[in-house]
Amino acid sequence: MPAAVRPSQEGHGGRGGKIRDDPERRFYHRLALQLGCTVPELLARTTSAELTEWMAYERVTGMLGPERLDLLFATLTATVANTARGKGRKAEPKDFLPTWDQGPKGPQSWQQMLTAVKAYNSRIGGTDSTTEGGAAHGDARRAAGVGRHQHR
Template structure:
């Protein structure tokens, strides 16, 4: 799917939701590749470590997508989703049924 088609078929609210989800969980679809690459890197580093050095773990080579030390509250995450929605040209439905 091209970006043009994605933007034509997906509303800004949905894109903002996916953006917020991706910020929490890391890139969609790429997480498996990250684990695989980290596993290979940890094995290579392990067999090449010096005597007495700690064996590296897979976690040592995993990219950290959420680099914030403080977890965001649901309200902060919602505000971020609103900002992304606005940046993508979306509007807000403020009426409640």
Template structure:
């Protein structure tokens, strides 16, 4: 922060802060939003007919939680696992249960790697 303040004055810093409020975040936070928009679009395209509609906020990383319990309405690791399992099932995937090498059976039960 010291280097930033040594390079620009308070007036310019205030101008950049105002610009960011109007145009949205600059830097990595903007890339996170782009990725979240893409992720929510893909999740919505693959959700069930009566499934919950996803928003970009569902996929934004929540930084600096410092081990605190997620506030009400925020997703926990278990919530993420349930979501991943439901998306996997909706797309015809199989849960390998952590078996090394994974399950090679397709939806019909046949081994996908057999020649």
């Protein structure tokens, strides 16, 4: 039996953000997704003139693929929300649009991580066993009853 053939790793890794930094590359992915093929298949079978025409089509008719569905569903959701709202601010589609790519995030401090964990714990109905003077102020090890780690 032949050994497994692994795909080339060329182009993988290295500097991140290739998709994020290149709108043309994102377009290729949207079009490939819409046409049911991979990006290399799309580029192999499509001429530059046809790609340019697809780009013009997208500019006139709106985004292809999931982004367009996000906008359509956000519009529908805002309409439904506005029929059920009382007085106050009118809902807009942007209120219901997901933010998929939030860019690279730097490391979080322990305070930011603790805040995120507490918010998640609250959303799922968990209990908060931290106390004043304990983990709430950064001494989670003492609040949990864990001794100090000795470095030798």
